[in-house]
Amino acid sequence: MKLSLYLGTYKRVKVFIHWTFSLLLLWIIISNLRANTPVEDILWTLLFVFGLFFCVILHEFGHALAAQKYGINTKDITLLPIGGLARLEKIPEEPKQELWVAIAGPLVNIGIFVILSIILAFTGYDLERLENLNINGSTMILYLASANLILALFNMLPAFPMDGGRVLRAFLAIRLPRAKATRIAGSIGQLLAIAFVFYGLFNNPILVLIGIFIFLGAAAEVNHTSQASFLKGFKVKDAMMLKFQILAYDAPLSKATEKLLDSQATHFVVVKDDVAVGTLSKDQIIQGLKEGGSNLKIEEVTDFNPFKIETEESLEEAWRNMMTKQRKVAFVIENGHFLGILDQENITEFILVKSALSND
Ligand SMILES: [Zn+2]
Structure with missing residues (x-):
């Protein structure tokens, strides 16, 4: 999040704006100056962009607040030139909940559209002015109203993992296993993504970016859901490692490198007086060697x-928690006592074994 500007917090959700957003503004200014657009019109266009992206933030808050109702927190909302991104702690697995969380965003835009339309109905408007692409004080509300309608419709396209795709997955998941529902929604999403890229190549470069984003997003989520489905029903004790390499806290790093080269282990348990007190990863060993050499004490890293x-x-819950907290290894505890460790490699192997055994 270093390259994002912090805007503020509302209902425990932090809002950031990504640095690439400034490129969008710069592009608007430069391309308009080159076309000899009067400065006043450029300012109106910029005001429109800010207004539009404010609506995008409200859209994301629609998702975040709907998720909060189901006890799911949102880490943050980031505004990118291609739209907003709300990072929910997790996606609800209950289809009905996913449906509401997904639809809440576009509903916000519909709400804004209705309110602005009422204002327009009272103040009068001329739809033909939309065609000359001239944003100014008298057309601003008309443009914002149309943009919100387009935002709602665009997001409701069944291009998983966009909102409409999530609604589709939720509907499918009412009758099908979640992993299968995700596979179907993901395939439809990727087909649409390819269409976006082709159409965008000739018409709108932003659509190309969105298409790529959807394609990769769909693949990642299909993969993730199918992996999670193999973990379902298992407990941490089913996958944990009872055999692991130990290192004394006061030994030099050279001991660790010896064991690293001598075994397949990538995570080690550090002990003090026969008690497990910490973990040491391959990356930490390498980092320690770079900074302090092989005589550095193991406890330093x-x-x-x-x-x-x-x-x-x-096991599924533990896997998800480790991923959201960005932990590659965990101490496994039973009745308050250390028993073994579980790391990402472990879980990956577990998934590989289970998927090889399944006929699906
Ligand atoms: Zn959305």
């Missing part, structure tokens, strides 16, 4: 605050 999970915890 050890993570003494390891992520902890319980043996009886659901």
Whole structure:
């Protein structure tokens, strides 16, 4: 988030604006100056862009606040030139909940459209003015109203993982297993994404970006959902490692490199007086070698605050928590005692085994 400007927080949701947004503004200014557009008109155009993106933020808040109703937090909302992005802690698995969270965004735009249309009905408008693409004080509301309608309709296209695609997945998931529903919605999303890219190549470069974004997003989410489906029903104890490499906290890093080269392990348990006190990863070892050489004490690079999970915890839940907290390894605890470790490689292998055994 370093390259984003913090705008503020509302209802515990932080709002950022991505630096590339300034490129969009710059592009509007430069292309208009080259076309000899009067400065006043450029200012109106910029005002329209800010107004439009304010509506995009409201759209994202539609998702975030609907998710909050189901106890799901939103880490932040980031405004990009191609639209907004609300990072929800997770997507609700209950189809009805996903449906409401997905539809809440476009509904906000419909709401804005209705309000602006009422204002227009009272103040009078001329639809033909939309065609000359001349944004100024008298057409601003008309443009914002149309833009909100377009935003709502565009987002409701069934291009998973866009809102309409999520609505589609939710409907499919009422009758089908979630992984299968996601596969179908994902394929439709990717087909539409390809159409966006082709159409965008000749008409609108932003559509190309959106198409690529959708294509990759669909692939990632289909992959993620099918992996999660293999973890369903299992507990942490089913995948955890009881055999692991240990290192003394006061040994030099050279001991760690020895074990690293001598085994397949990528995570080590650091012990002090026979008690497991922390974890050391391959990356931390390499980092330590770079900074302090092989005589550096292991405790200097050890993570003494390891992520902890319980043996009886659901494996899927543990996997998701480790990913959202960006932890690659966790201490597995039973009745308050350290029992073993679980790392990402472990889980990946578990998924590979289960998927090989399934006939799907
Ligand atoms: Zn949305």
